[in-house]
Structure formats: structure tokens, C-alpha cells
Amino acid sequence: MVNIQQGTEEKILSAAKTVFHRKGYEGARMQEIADEAGINKALLHYYFRSKERLFEAVFSDAFTQLMGQAKEIFFSEKPLNDKIQSFLTHYLDVITENSYIPWFILNGMYERPGQMKTIFEQSEINPLQLMEHLRAQIRKEYHSDVNPLHVWLNILSLCIFPVVAKPLIREIFQLPEEVYQQILDQRKTEVPRFIANALKAYENPEENIHNESSREENS
Amino acid sequence: MVNIQQGTEEKILSAAKTVFHRKGYEGARMQEIADEAGINKALLHYYFRSKERLFEAVFSDAFTQLMGQAKEIFFSEKPLNDKIQSFLTHYLDVITENSYIPWFILNGMYERPGQMKTIFEQSEINPLQLMEHLRAQIRKEYHSDVNPLHVWLNILSLCIFPVVAKPLIREIFQLPEEVYQQILDQRKTEVPRFIANALKAYENPEENIHNESSREENS
DNA sequence: ATAAGGTTTAACCGATTGGTCAAAATTATA
DNA sequence: TATAATTTTGACCAATCGGTTAAACCTTAT
Numbered sequence: 001m002v003n004i005q006q007g008t009e010e011k012i013l014s015a016a017k018t019v020f021h022r023k024g025y026e027g028a029r030m031q032e033i034a035d036e037a038g039i040n041k042a043l044l045h046y047y048f049r050s051k052e053r054l055f056e057a058v059f060s061d062a063f064t065q066l067m068g069q070a071k072e073i074f075f076s077e078k079p080l081n082d083k084i085q086s087f088l089t090h091y092l093d094v095i096t097e098n099s100y101i102p103w104f105i106l107n108g109m110y111e112r113p114g115q116m117k118t119i120f121e122q123s124e125i126n127p128l129q130l131m132e133h134l135r136a137q138i139r140k141e142y143h144s145d146v147n148p149l150h151v152w153l154n155i156l157s158l159c160i161f162p163v164v165a166k167p168l169i170r171e172i173f174q175l176p177e178e179v180y181q182q183i184l185d186q187r188k189t190e191v192p193r194f195i196a197n198a199l200k201a202y203e204n205p206e207e208n209i210h211n212e213s214s215r216e217e218n219s
Numbered sequence: 220m221v222n223i224q225q226g227t228e229e230k231i232l233s234a235a236k237t238v239f240h241r242k243g244y245e246g247a248r249m250q251e252i253a254d255e256a257g258i259n260k261a262l263l264h265y266y267f268r269s270k271e272r273l274f275e276a277v278f279s280d281a282f283t284q285l286m287g288q289a290k291e292i293f294f295s296e297k298p299l300n301d302k303i304q305s306f307l308t309h310y311l312d313v314i315t316e317n318s319y320i321p322w323f324i325l326n327g328m329y330e331r332p333g334q335m336k337t338i339f340e341q342s343e344i345n346p347l348q349l350m351e352h353l354r355a356q357i358r359k360e361y362h363s364d365v366n367p368l369h370v371w372l373n374i375l376s377l378c379i380f381p382v383v384a385k386p387l388i389r390e391i392f393q394l395p396e397e398v399y400q401q402i403l404d405q406r407k408t409e410v411p412r413f414i415a416n417a418l419k420a421y422e423n424p425e426e427n428i429h430n431e432s433s434r435e436e437n438s
Numbered sequence: 439a440t441a442a443g444g445t446t447t448a449a450c451c452g453a454t455t456g457g458t459c460a461a462a463a464t465t466a467t468a
Numbered sequence: 469t470a471t472a473a474t475t476t477t478g479a480c481c482a483a484t485c486g487g488t489t490a491a492a493c494c495t496t497a498t
Contacts, residue, residue: 023245161375
């Protein structure tokens with residue numbers, strides 16, 4: 001009984017993931033999800049009560065899949081260069097299987113902002129601890145007091161944006177899928193190198209508003 | 220007659236922009252656009268025939284507004300550092316008035332990929348020329364043969380992603396609107412500096428697949 | 439064999455949606 | 469002033485949508 005029950009529920013989640021990932025909450029149709037799962041539409045409500053709850057289940061899974069391992073990577077003791085390369089490798093592996101995941105997560109923040117809050121509360125990410133860890137690492141490896149939030153934003157930007165913007169960039173440059181994939185593969189080494197070079201030459205910025213507003217610590 | 224006609228059409232475009240920017244194609248309602256414009260819903264079809272055509276008109280305007288001046292900036296003879304700062308200043312000014320524009324454009328590529336093609340064909344962007352211009356400039360200013368597409372992707376990533384991901388980052392870090400705005404303002408100088416530092420120390424990558432696949436030119 | 443519980447289904451519902459239309463109102467022209 | 473052209477409107481349409489329900493079916497327990 002348990003096996004059969006989990007079978008249907010997991011089929012629904014897998015189908016919902018496929019449809020929500022490509023079309024977002026508003027664009028997804030419950031009938032399409034049911035068709036994808038090979039079941040009657042009423043079963044969607046039997047197991048998940050509503051479209052919204054089904055979406056939240058899918059979003060939570062996606063966020064965990066993308067950011068869960070990122071936490072381990074960034075809290076490890078590896079050099080920053082290695083961390084970035086590990087994160088990019090992990091991230092691009094996730095993207096290979098779920099190419100819509102970054103757009104899906106960003107889109108979820110726009111379509112259902114209120115509902116996403118509880119998912120982050122459950123994600124156990126401690127951003128301030130992450131910033132402190134990053135700050136200490138930058139000091140040790142690059143002798144710089146740069147605001148770690150900017151560095152972290154730069155790392156995320158360089159890793160995630162080229163994937164999210166893939167349809168746009170491919171259209172502008174008329175690039176085939178496999179050429180763009182090669183470019184993304186190259187970035188596994190390009191991005192860590194770019195960041196390492198930037199940090200090597202970094203000078204302390206004149207002011208540091210993030211520190212002023214969130215944590216009183218200065219050295 | 221002409222004045223009155225343009226008045227209604229422009230009211231529709233302004234209202235459509237407001238609604239499409241926030242809710243995307245699927246989430247926007249024609250009745251809501253009509254309400255926003257203060258007119259009867261049938262007029263939307265009288266002037267634009269369909270929801271899709273109205274969306275395309277709005278998308279085209281948005282793309283021109285965001286990337287039109289970027290072309291001038293990047294084809295100018297200014298130093299690269301100044302170009303990036305100008306682009307960021309322009310970009311953040313556009314964002315101040317239309318905060319959803321970057322997401323709207325990226326999202327448009329996912330929601331209506333087919334329809335966006337004609338808009339790029341009309342945009343008169345010559346990406347290969349832009350890449351050559353950038354390559355020459357990097358050689359002259361930084362004595363590097365780095366693939367300009369990577370540099371350009373890096374510039375776009377660092378400029379655009381923090382705006383697109385604003386809801387996500389603010390949620391993760393629990394940042395108030397004005398604190399995040401200050402962070403974005405800081406990036407007007409942080410990003411050009413980060414890029415300049417990275418380029419100063421750049422070493423030529425071992426392989427260069429973009430060149431292999433699109434242009435046979437090597438030095 | 440029967441009962442209970444869980445799963446599944448076809449049919450249905452009310453609400454919403456993009457789009458249409460004939461007529462009225464307004465504006466422009468002769 | 470009369471007519472033509474354009475703009476605007478209220479009413480309406482068919483299709484779609486998320487969700488519900490009673491009944492049938494299947495599995496498990498007694």
C-alpha cells in the first residue's frame with residue numbers, strides 16, 4: 001500500500017516539476033500535469049489539495065536541489081577558487097538535468113512572493129554566517145576587506161545569470177545549443193579565474209553600507 | 220483626430236506596460252489592463268487585435284529602452300572602465316523608473332520565445348561587431364586575448380543579475396528595500412573596479428571555442 | 439465473506455478569460 | 469446640415485480553468 005501510494009504521489013511531483021519548471025505557476029495547467037503523470041486530474045487535489053500547494057512542494061524541492069549543496073561547498077575549508085569551481089560544477093550538473101531550474105526559482109519569487117517566504121525559513125540557510133565565513137576567507141587569501149556581500153553577489157551573478165539569460169543571449173548571437181553549452185563549460189574555469197584575478201588586485205572600497213546596516217564589525 | 224487617437228493608444232501601452240511588467244504574459248488580465256487605462260476592454264482589441272500583439276509592442280519598447288543606449292555606450296571610444304560605469308548608471312536609471320524591466324525581458328524569452336525573435340531582428344544589434352570592438356579594446360587596454368564573449372557575459376551578469384534576483388536576495392538576507400538600493404548604487408563603482416582588476420591580471424585561456432565556431436581570427 | 443479504508447474516475451460546477459459584435463457616440467468631411 | 473469615418477461601449481460568447489463530488493474500484497483487515 002505504501003509503495004503504491006508513494007508511486008502516485010511521486011509521479012505527480014515529477015510531472016508537476018516538468019510542467020511548472022517550463023511554464024511557471026500561471027502558465028501551468030492542472031490537466032497538463034495530470035496528463036504528464038498519466039492520471040485523472042482529481043487525484044492532484046486528492047494528494048495535494050490545491051495547485052498552490054503542489055507548486056510549493058515543487059519549488060521547495062528545486063530550491064533544495066540547487067542551493068542545498070551550495071551551502072556545504074561554501075562552508076567548507078577549501079580555497080575560494082576551488083569553492084567557486086565546485087559550486088559551478090555542481091550547479092551546471094544540476095542545470096544539465098533541470099535546465100529550467102534557475103528561471104523557475106526566480107520566476108517563483110516574482111509570481112508567488114508571499115508563498116516563497118516559508119520555504120526560505122525552512123531552508124536553514126544562515127546568510128550572515130555565510131558572509132562572515134566569506135569575509136574571513138577573503139582576508140586570509142587575498143588580504144582584502146572588501147564587502148563579502150558584493151563578492152558573493154558577483155559569484156552568484158557570474159554563475160547563474162548566463163544560464164538564466166541563455167534564451168536571450170542565444171537569440172542575440174544566433175548561437176546553437178551545443179555552442180552555448182561549450183561556453184558554459186568553459187566558464188567552470190573562466191569564472192573562478194576571473195574572480196581570483198579581481199580579488200588579487202582589489203582595493204578596499206571607501207564605504208561599506210552593508211556593514212553599517214546589518215553588523216557592526218570592522219577591522 | 221490624430222491627437223485623440225494617439226492618446227488612447229498610448230494610454231493602453233502605458234497600462235499594458237505596468238501590468239505585463241509585473242505579472243508577465245500569462246499572469247496579466249486584459250480586463251486589468253483596460254481598468255488601468257481607464258477604458259473599455261474591447262478597445263484593447265480594436266487597437267492591438269490580440270493580447271499577444273499588445274505584449275509584443277510592450278516587449279519591443281522595453282528592449283529598446285534597456286539596450287538601445289547600451290549600444291551607443293559600448294561602441295563609443297571611451298575606456299572600458301568608463302563604458303561599464305556609464306552602462307551601469309544608465310541601466311540603474313532605467314531600473315529606477317521601470318524596476319521590472321530586466322526580469323520582464325528575461326521572462327519574456329521563456330513565456331513567449333517564438334514571438335521575441337522578430338523583435339531582435341528589428342533591434343539592429345550587431346553582436347559580432349560588438350565582440351570585435353570589445354576584443355580590440357581589451358587588447359589595447361589590458362594586453363589580453365581573452366574571449367570577448369566571456370568578458371561581455373561577465374559584464375552583463377554583474378550588472379543585470381543583482382537587479383533580476385533582487386526579490387530572492389532580499390528574502391534570503393532579509394534586506395529592506397532601501398538597503399538593497401544602496402548596494403545597487405555602490406555597484407556603480409564596485410563592478411567597473413572588479414572587472415578592471417580581473418582584466419589586469421588576466422591570462423590567455425587555453426582554448427577559445429567561440430572563436431573556433433564563429434570567427435576564424437587569431438592573434 | 440464482509441467491512442473498512444484508500445485510491446481512482448467521469449461528470450460536473452462556478453468563475454474567469456480572451457475575444458467579438460451591433461449599436462451608440464464622437465469626430466471629421468463634404 | 470447631412471453624411472461618413474472613427475472610436476467607444478455594454479452585452480455577450482465559447483472555451484478554459486481550478487476545484488468538487490458521488491460512486492466505483494482496489495487493497496487491506498477482520
